[in-house]
Amino acid sequence: MYIPTYEDMLAAHDRVRPHIRQTPVRSSDFLNELTGAQLFFKCENFQEPGAFKVRGAANAVFGLSDEQARRGVATHSSGNHASCLSYAAMLRGIPCNVVMPRTAPQAKKDTVRRYGGVITECEPSTSSREATFAKVQEATGGDFVHPYNDPRVIAGQGTCAREFMEQTGGLDMVVAPIGGGGMISGTCLTLSRLAPETQVIAAEPEQADDAYRSFKAGHIIADDAPKTIADGLLVPLKDLTWHFVKTHVSEIYTASDAEIVTAMKLIWKHLRVVMEPSSAVPLATVLKNPGAFRGKRVGIIITGGNVDLDKLPWIQGV
Amino acid sequence: MYIPTYEDMLAAHDRVRPHIRQTPVRSSDFLNELTGAQLFFKCENFQEPGAFKVRGAANAVFGLSDEQARRGVATHSSGNHASCLSYAAMLRGIPCNVVMPRTAPQAKKDTVRRYGGVITECEPSTSSREATFAKVQEATGGDFVHPYNDPRVIAGQGTCAREFMEQTGGLDMVVAPIGGGGMISGTCLTLSRLAPETQVIAAEPEQADDAYRSFKAGHIIADDAPKTIADGLLVPLKDLTWHFVKTHVSEIYTASDAEIVTAMKLIWKHLRVVMEPSSAVPLATVLKNPGAFRGKRVGIIITGGNVDLDKLPWIQGV
Numbered sequence: 080m081y082i083p084t085y086e087d088m089l090a091a092h093d094r095v096r097p098h099i100r101q102t103p104v105r106s107s108d109f110l111n112e113l114t115g116a117q118l119f120f121k122c123e124n125f126q127e128p129g130a131f132k133v134r135g136a137a138n139a140v141f142g143l144s145d146e147q148a149r150r151g152v153a154t155h156s157s158g159n160h161a162s163c164l165s166y167a168a169m170l171r172g173i174p175c176n177v178v179m180p181r182t183a184p185q186a187k188k189d190t191v192r193r194y195g196g197v198i199t200e201c202e203p204s205t206s207s208r209e210a211t212f213a214k215v216q217e218a219t220g221g222d223f224v225h226p227y228n229d230p231r232v233i234a235g236q237g238t239c240a241r242e243f244m245e246q247t248g249g250l251d252m253v254v255a256p257i258g259g260g261g262m263i264s265g266t267c268l269t270l271s272r273l274a275p276e277t278q279v280i281a282a283e284p285e286q287a288d289d290a291y292r293s294f295k296a297g298h299i300i301a302d303d304a305p306k307t308i309a310d311g312l313l314v315p316l317k318d319l320t321w322h323f324v325k326t327h328v329s330e331i332y333t334a335s336d337a338e339i340v341t342a343m344k345l346i347w348k349h350l351r352v353v354m355e356p357s358s359a360v361p362l363a364t365v366l367k368n369p370g371a372f373r374g375k376r377v378g379i380i381i382t383g384g385n386v387d388l389d390k391l392p393w394i395q396g397v
Numbered sequence: 398m399y400i401p402t403y404e405d406m407l408a409a410h411d412r413v414r415p416h417i418r419q420t421p422v423r424s425s426d427f428l429n430e431l432t433g434a435q436l437f438f439k440c441e442n443f444q445e446p447g448a449f450k451v452r453g454a455a456n457a458v459f460g461l462s463d464e465q466a467r468r469g470v471a472t473h474s475s476g477n478h479a480s481c482l483s484y485a486a487m488l489r490g491i492p493c494n495v496v497m498p499r500t501a502p503q504a505k506k507d508t509v510r511r512y513g514g515v516i517t518e519c520e521p522s523t524s525s526r527e528a529t530f531a532k533v534q535e536a537t538g539g540d541f542v543h544p545y546n547d548p549r550v551i552a553g554q555g556t557c558a559r560e561f562m563e564q565t566g567g568l569d570m571v572v573a574p575i576g577g578g579g580m581i582s583g584t585c586l587t588l589s590r591l592a593p594e595t596q597v598i599a600a601e602p603e604q605a606d607d608a609y610r611s612f613k614a615g616h617i618i619a620d621d622a623p624k625t626i627a628d629g630l631l632v633p634l635k636d637l638t639w640h641f642v643k644t645h646v647s648e649i650y651t652a653s654d655a656e657i658v659t660a661m662k663l664i665w666k667h668l669r670v671v672m673e674p675s676s677a678v679p680l681a682t683v684l685k686n687p688g689a690f691r692g693k694r695v696g697i698i699i700t701g702g703n704v705d706l707d708k709l710p711w712i713q714g715v
Binding site for chain 2 (some may be wrong): 124125
């Protein structure tokens, strides 16, 4: 297991900078008053393909040798990694094959296809996903870019925290959603060197709280098919992300689906940005644990903005 | 009639800078490909009270003498000017009275009250609005800050175009929605001096096209109670804004309510910002008149983001 380093993150930043956006940081007096904290929201939903995952994907795609690149890339993903890898592959002009649960939101499938990604559907469970992927990869020979358990991906995601610290001039804590742990791991990688006094806090849906239980138990616990509205956070930790979680994460907080929807609507209303339920988990946990955040400078990563606008969770109980 | 000058705009910028945000400029490869133009969106919906009108309101409020300020301010508005004037008055700690149509969106009324504004409701027509306002102003003695036909307000709105040109490094044209004409007038004021080669184009709902008809006829035509989904654009031109429209505007384009909703959803999906129907009229007119914009650097002002999230126009035909 190769653990990516701070220098890998710096190299990733140089590699991906021409292909990604330096996303803006937003704040809201209303949300600051509501929480008693000074909240800074890093809008990774404003990346062209709509999620931070373009950072890790671009780092993997643009790091391939020409010979590797000709065979393209392949992955499995609940959505945003698939879109972002397809997007990065399109920018380099190479093929991209993705295995995706048939239950993934239509908006995410549409985005993958718009960027030229070829989708093979699987059942919405980790086991089906991995079995289907093995077949696809054998058939295509594409370089496997895991959605998070890949040092290239983690180093790429770490570039976000570097920008975030530069843009805000320092933070007491950074809160990001945790699914497989790619963004959290990249954040730990960067901040443990750049700002070791800044706490890294993970936010997870109660209904897919395997990372929380892993953190408390001291070893990886994986669920096969959790169900939550935060559809970007269904996957379990793997060895590489577990390394960063157990070494550098200060705390993992959880929130219910109802609390996630409440936080999502607050962000749409007061920050006026369109983001997906997974990205609302950090604010939901801040609202639920006010004492942990009051008076602090808190960075929140809005991880993605690919949501089905025809099915908003606060309208007619969809 | 005092016509505000470029120097008034510069003074306004110095006055309001501590109280407003320099809003980011967003773009989308998808929307650029769709239109064949290079589109730059200035996100005035990201102002704390959710609209560009905080610029003109803050210029008026912070320009008052202490003696005037004690009596507060008063206005009539279909919504965003009311919120923004209340917000600016709250920042200075002075009273704000607003007359508002009873049909204005609940979200806009809530925002006014959150900022301490006192609402008196009127019928949704220009005549009822003006009659009700006369009574309120007599009772309170507040300084009348007209939503657009006020040199202080126009000078304040003009600060947006100044930032926009600095942020983009130059534009071939700027497209903004037109209701009463405050933003368009401020844009004309600034660009006629700062970038006289940049065209100013107004975008108007077909169902409230009084500015378009005025522009073609050569004199102000006012409708009493137009109805369109673009609820921020219901009011007519007045002498001061008509001066700028007839002198500096290159063209006025119109779009139907259905076209406005289509453009609104495209912006939510691809720019991932929450904005109100009025702010979608510029993109609707760009999509409708592609030949006028293809190959150009086009600035679009997203004027406001106060929308009722429970009643989105593309869901169940609300």
